[in-house]
Amino acid sequence: MTATVTLPDGTAVPALGQGTWHMGEDAAARAAEVYALQAGIDHGLTLIDTAEMYGSGGAERVTGQAIAGRRDEVFLVSKVFPHNADLKRMRAACQASLQRLGTDCIDLYLLHWPGGVPLADTLAGFERLRDDGLIRRWGVSNFDVGGMRDWFDLPGGSACATDQVLYHLGSRGIEYDLLPWCRDQALPVMAYCPLGQGRGPLQDARLQRLAAEADMSPAQLMLAWVMRNKDVIAIPKAGTLDHVADNAGAAGLQLAPETLAALETCFPPPTRKQALDIV
Numbered sequence: 001m002t003a004t005v006t007l008p009d010g011t012a013v014p015a016l017g018q019g020t021w022h023m024g025e026d027a028a029a030r031a032a033e034v035y036a037l038q039a040g041i042d043h044g045l046t047l048i049d050t051a052e053m054y055g056s057g058g059a060e061r062v063t064g065q066a067i068a069g070r071r072d073e074v075f076l077v078s079k080v081f082p083h084n085a086d087l088k089r090m091r092a093a094c095q096a097s098l099q100r101l102g103t104d105c106i107d108l109y110l111l112h113w114p115g116g117v118p119l120a121d122t123l124a125g126f127e128r129l130r131d132d133g134l135i136r137r138w139g140v141s142n143f144d145v146g147g148m149r150d151w152f153d154l155p156g157g158s159a160c161a162t163d164q165v166l167y168h169l170g171s172r173g174i175e176y177d178l179l180p181w182c183r184d185q186a187l188p189v190m191a192y193c194p195l196g197q198g199r200g201p202l203q204d205a206r207l208q209r210l211a212a213e214a215d216m217s218p219a220q221l222m223l224a225w226v227m228r229n230k231d232v233i234a235i236p237k238a239g240t241l242d243h244v245a246d247n248a249g250a251a252g253l254q255l256a257p258e259t260l261a262a263l264e265t266c267f268p269p270p271t272r273k274q275a276l277d278i279v
Contacts, residue, residue, distance in 0.1 A: 002044040002251045005188050005233050007161050009137060013075050015227045016251045017047030018244075019192060019237040024058020030065075032239065037066035039241050041073055043248035049164070049190070049235045050101075051079035051112055052093060057100050064102035076101065077108040077190075077235075079141055079164075082115020090125035094134050108161055109135040113142035113278075123154050137161045141190075144276040145178045152185065160187060166277045167191035167232065169207070169222055169267040170200035173274035183231060193279060194226045194234040195219055206266045214259050216250075219243075223250035225263060 004012040018040045023033045037048060048067070050059045060078060067074045078101065084093035098104060109129065111122055126138035140151060141164035151157045163182060167174055167189065174189070182189050201207050202218050211221040219236070226234045227250070238244040255263075 020059040024055030060100035079112040164190035220250040224253040
């Protein structure tokens with residue numbers, strides 16, 4: 001059974017989904033990208049994350065093509081540019097995303113990163129879109145703990161569904177303060193680039209040895225580690241069927257205590273506050 005994470009409103013979503021960053025940038029790759037996303041849905045990776053920024057809307061078009069006829073199977077996440085995150089421009093941006101996605105409602109709509117628009121205006125825009133049925137819930141992305149406190153201080157700010165941030169074995173800075181803060185609020189975190197974009201730990205001989213000992217692929221080990229505490233959603237991108245199947249194999253995997261201990265030694269947690277890592 002596919003592991004799930006529960007959002008603040010009680011909705012259970014897959015702990016392992018699919019990312020689409022860098023999709024929709026090459027017309028020649030479009031058919032393969034669509035097929036990969038569809039294969040992921042077949043494997044139970046029914047949470048799909050995209051954004052108006054990705055491929056200048058191209059990733060949303062790829063996603064829309066992949067979910068055509070299967071919209072009810074998918075939990076759809078998209079993101080709005082910070083400069084579009086006020087009352088007037090957010091509606092136009094959301095409607096453009098909906099058109100590219102071929103749907104009438106986005107399940108979770110995120111502010112892509114903090115920008116110049118006052119947070120109160122962004123929150124008001126989210127609420128109006130939700131009231132009008134264009135989105136079901138909203139959240140943020142690339143917010144550090146200070147930004148999250150500011151957001152939660154707003155009237156209604158605690159209705160936030162998630163904070164999507166960079167998190168993987170080679171980037172553990174959020175564990176010092178952001179992740180504990182989110183846990184105190186019962187706020188799940190969504191981890192983008194949970195495989196480190198295929199670099200760093202994934203290529204480390206120590207991780208590869210531990211994966212072999214655990215009878216997992218290195219990617220499965222990294223994904224299982226990200227999801228180990230049942231309150232983090234991982235959204236790796238996979239552009240090929242082999243990568244999709246490999247990622248899907250991480251769903252529900254449990255890491256042995258000795259494996260977790262070895263990973264702590266090889267990739268230690270932070271001992272002080274770090275700037276929020278982004279790519």
